[in-house]
Amino acid sequence: MGDKRSFYEQRTIEWDDKSNSIMMIDQTVLPNEFRIVRCSNVSEVIDAIKTMKIRGAPAIGVAGAMGLALSVIASTSSTKKKLLQEIEPDAIAIKSARPTAINLAWGVDKTAEFIQSELPEMNSNESKEKIVKFVKSLADADVNTNRKLSDQGAKLFRNGETVLTHCNAGSLATVGYGTALGVLRSVAKQGKTLKVFAAEARPVLQGARLTAYELANDGFDVTLISDTAIGASMQKGLIDRVVVGADRITKDGHVFNKVGTYQIATLAKRHRVPFYVAAPLSTFDFDADWKKVKIEERSPEEIKTIGGQHTAPESVKAFNPAFDVTPPELVTAIICEKGILARPFAPKIKRLKRKALKGLSGPVA
Numbered sequence: 479m480g481d482k483r484s485f486y487e488q489r490t491i492e493w494d495d496k497s498n499s500i501m502m503i504d505q506t507v508l509p510n511e512f513r514i515v516r517c518s519n520v521s522e523v524i525d526a527i528k529t530m531k532i533r534g535a536p537a538i539g540v541a542g543a544m545g546l547a548l549s550v551i552a553s554t555s556s557t558k559k560k561l562l563q564e565i566e567p568d569a570i571a572i573k574s575a576r577p578t579a580i581n582l583a584w585g586v587d588k589t590a591e592f593i594q595s596e597l598p599e600m601n602s603n604e605s606k607e608k609i610v611k612f613v614k615s616l617a618d619a620d621v622n623t624n625r626k627l628s629d630q631g632a633k634l635f636r637n638g639e640t641v642l643t644h645c646n647a648g649s650l651a652t653v654g655y656g657t658a659l660g661v662l663r664s665v666a667k668q669g670k671t672l673k674v675f676a677a678e679a680r681p682v683l684q685g686a687r688l689t690a691y692e693l694a695n696d697g698f699d700v701t702l703i704s705d706t707a708i709g710a711s712m713q714k715g716l717i718d719r720v721v722v723g724a725d726r727i728t729k730d731g732h733v734f735n736k737v738g739t740y741q742i743a744t745l746a747k748r749h750r751v752p753f754y755v756a757a758p759l760s761t762f763d764f765d766a767d768w769k770k771v772k773i774e775e776r777s778p779e780e781i782k783t784i785g786g787q788h789t790a791p792e793s794v795k796a797f798n799p800a801f802d803v804t805p806p807e808l809v810t811a812i813i814c815e816k817g818i819l820a821r822p823f824a825p826k827i828k829r830l831k832r833k834a835l836k837g838l839s840g841p842v843a
C-alpha cells in the first residue's frame with residue numbers, strides 16, 4: 479500500500495501491526511490524488527465508511543470487522559463478558575453507518591461471533607493478538623474468494639467481446655482483485671482480449687473516478703460513457719455482455735446494487751445482452767424479504783452539485799437513492815465462489831445457505 483501499483487495486487491485496506499490502526503486508500507480524492515488515510519479508532523472508521531473514503535460492499539465489510547477489532551483493543555474490560563457488553567454500541571454504530579450492503583453487518587457479526595467463541599474468558603493481550611489475526615484473515619479471505627469467483631466467471635466470456643460495467647466493483651470495492659472487475663481481470667489472464675465500457679455512475683462517479691482509473695492503470699481498453707448513453711450503446715450493438723457487483727442478494731435472487739443497475743438490466747433484457755452479477759457469499763442475505771431491505775438515501779447535494787459547484791437551483795428538491803433493486807428475471811446468472819448460478823435462483827441460494835451454515839465446500843450450481 480502507499481504507491482500506485484497494479485490493481486491485480488494492490489490492497490484497498492490493510493491492518494498496520496506497528497500502530498494497531500487501519501490504512502485505507504482514500505477513494506474520495508481519486509483519480510486526482512493517491513492518498514492513504516489511517517483510522518485509529520471506531521469513530522474514524524465510521525466516518526470513513528459514511529463519507530465513502532472506503533466504499534464497495536466487501537471493502538466496507540472488512541473495514542467494519544477491523545473497526546470492531548479497534549474497539550476490542552481500546553477496551554479495558556477485564557473479562558470477555560464485560561468486553562462484549564462494552565463493544566456492543568460500537569458494533570451497532572458501525573453496522574448502521576451504511577444500511578444496504580449486507581457485507582458491513584456480515585463483517586461485524588463474524589468478528590463478534592469470533593470474540594464470543596474464540597477469545598479467552600479473561601481479556602488479555604492474547605485476546606488482542608487473536609482478534610487482529612482474525613480480521614487480517616478476513617481480509618486475506620476476501621482476496622482469495624474474489625480470485626476464485628472471478629476465475630470461474632471468466633469462462634462465460636469469449637475472446638474479443640465488449641463488456642459494460644457499472645459503478646466500481648473492482649479492487650477498490652474489495653480488499654483486492656474485485657468482483658465484477660475481478661472477472662474481467664481473469665478474462666484477461668485467460669488470454670482473451672476484451673474491451674470495457676464503464677458507465678460513469680452519477681452522482682458520486684465511481685465508474686468515472688474509480689473503474690476507469692483502475693482499469694486504465696492495469697492496461698485495459700476502457701471507454702467511459704455517461705449513464706444516459708447506456709441504451710444508445712446497446713442499441714448500436716456495442717455491448718456483448720454486462721457484469722456488475724452487488725451490495726445484497728436476497729434469497730430469491732433480487733440484486734441490490736448501485737442505482738442505475740436496474741435500468742441497465744432492463745435495457746440488457748430488451749437487447750438480449752447477458753446480464754451477470756458477481757458477488758461473494760458474504761453479499762447474500764439468506765433471510766430477508768427484498769421489499770424490507772433499506773435503500774440508503776444520500777444527501778441531495780450529491781445531485782445538485784458537481785465538483786462543489788451548484789448545477790441546480792439551491793432550493794430545488796432532489797431524490798438521491800444510492801442503490802436500486804434488480805429482480806431475478808432480469809439476471810442471466812450470478813457468479814459466486816461456489817459456482818455460476820443460473821435461474822431459478824431460489825433453490826440454489828437455499829443450497830448455498832445450507833452449505834454456508836454447515837461450512838461445507840463444493841459447487842452448488
Ligand code: MRU
Nearest residue numbers: 533534535647651657723724736
Ligand atoms: O456506494 P458504493 O460506491 O459503496 O456502491 C458500491 C456498489 O454499488 C458496488 O457495485 C457493490 O458494492 C459491489 S462491490 C464489489
